[in-house]
Amino acid sequence: KAGVTQTPRYLIKTRGQQVTLSCSPISGHRSVSWYQQTPGQGLQFLFEYFSETQRNKGNFPGRFSGRQFSNSRSEMNVSTLELGDSALYLCASSPESRGSIGEAFFGQGTRLTVV
């Protein structure tokens, strides 16, 4: 069974640009959650999508948005990039919504550098 796949693995963008990151969950998983990880901050929750609907949203500005397609693949978009957006972006998939008990399976992440 293939794991969670994130593309691209690395990305360099300049301030003011926008970026789209992609996450393909494990086959059969319907929930995809996105996290931002920066040194010392741990994983900060961005949002969760379940069956194409945003279920939960973290405390991030509106520049961060996402969507989920009918095949459960999810994309995350960040507009008007700022230097502080440089981070490792991880997505995690699980069979059910994060509201239920259970482990999440993480992808390898996308390392975004904003210059």
Add this chain to the structure above:
Amino acid sequence: EDKVVQSPLSLVVHEGDTVTLNCSYEVTNFRSLLWYKQEKKAPTFLFMLTSSGIEKKSGRLSSILDKKELSSILNITATQTGDSAIYLCAVGNNNDMRFGAGTRLTVKP
């Protein structure tokens, strides 16, 4: 506000030592506490603890949930260099899974 606090933030030990990592939480409607190991990029699942399963063990790793103290510990005995990683604690309720900042463990030969 819900929060998950891990301590220490970093730890350096030598091979063979035993370490204890801590996770305390304030989360409404607690449902589960999970431990993950992050070596390079993708965190990998270690344990899940719930009200019905407050102690787990796998090889040299073990974890206990103290619901009264709202905390959990992760023990690693006879540490090896391959245990060097960031250990993440996550606490879930009905709507959310909140992560701590992690403990960076370095095991020296």
